[in-house]
Amino acid sequence: MSGFKDHFSGVAQGYATYRPRYRPQLAADLVALCAQHRLAWDVGCGSGQFSALLPAVFERVVATDASAEQVAAAIPHPQIEYRAARAEASGLPxxxxxxxxxxxxAHWFDLPAFYAECARVAAPGCLLALITYAHMRLPDPLMPLFWHFYEDVLGPFWPPDRRHVEQGYATLPFPFEPLALPPQTLEAAWGLDQVLGYVDTWSAVRGLLKAEGDGRLQAFKVAFGKTWLETQGAGAQLPLDWPVTVRVGRVRPG
Incomplete structure (x- = not known):
């Protein structure tokens, strides 16, 4: 499927393996605001990190992504129908x-077209939730190394749309009356290989590799790995968290 901002098809398997997983509580908090629990549509689903939570609280789930490679990397579930489809053309009734x-x-979407599609498919009382998380928080002295690579090395290679993530989606147009949701986080216990695998999935890393090759990426991995081994130990599993922002609104009145 052409014509979309495709930053992740080439790393679909790594995305499926190394992206953090959402907490079930987030899905539970959203479903508590829903008028009905028949069909959920997870848009830009990637390899199903959030889609996987929805069958516990919805009768049926349709999960779509413009990248066929991402959809193919998702773990099948009998209640989830994965489709390769653009956000503004779901194919839903x-x-x-x-x-x-x-x-x-959401920061990759043509938002006016997507919001028009939301209005078309929404049942009375339908809820829309835009979910985003910023960078992980690591202990010192790992965090300065991580932040230097994230901001100083990769800074020029982050796509412009990424700024919306840094701003917690506060700058995204959202033409719906906001609803409150309890504070949310992502949490994981990861070893060194998982942290570095996560870094490899970033859109800016693709830009760096294309522009310069892998020299600075490998230099970061060597320095970060050396500091990890010296301060945490070879087999360490660090508790990590990512702050989550959710913008929630009612697409159609109930």
């Missing part, structure tokens, strides 16, 4: 959806 979720993907 009019007035059929009770919850629309977008996890770490």
């Amino acid at each position: 009019d007035g059929s959806v009770d919850l629309i979720t977008v996890a770490q993907a």
Whole structure:
């Protein structure tokens, strides 16, 4: 499928393996605001990191992504129908959806066209949730190394749309009356290989490799790995967290 901002098809398997997983509480908090629990549409689903939570609280889930490679990397589930589809062209029937979720993907969308699609497919009372998380928090002295690579080395290679993530989606147009949600975080216990695998999935890393080759990426990995081994130990599993922001609104009145 052409014509979309495709930063992740080439790293679909790494994305499936190394991206953090959302807490079930987030899905539970969203479903508590929903009028009905029949059909959820997870948009820009990637390899299903958020989609996987929805069958516990919805009868049926349709998860779409413009990248066929990402969808192919998702773990199958009998209640989830994965589709390769653009955000603004879901193929869902009019007035059929009770919850629309977008996890770490809305900043790549043509938002006016997507919001028009939301209005078309929304059932009465349908909820829309745009979910995003910023960078992970690491202990010193790992965090300064991580931040230097993230900001100083990769800074010129982050796509412009990424700024919306840094700003917690506060700058994204959101033409819906906001609803409150409890504070949210992502949490994981990761070893060195998982942290470095996560870094490899970033869109800016693709830009760095294309522009310069892998010299500065490998230099970061060597320095970060050396500091990890000296301060945490070879087999350390560090507790990590990512702050999560969720913008929630009602697409159609109930």
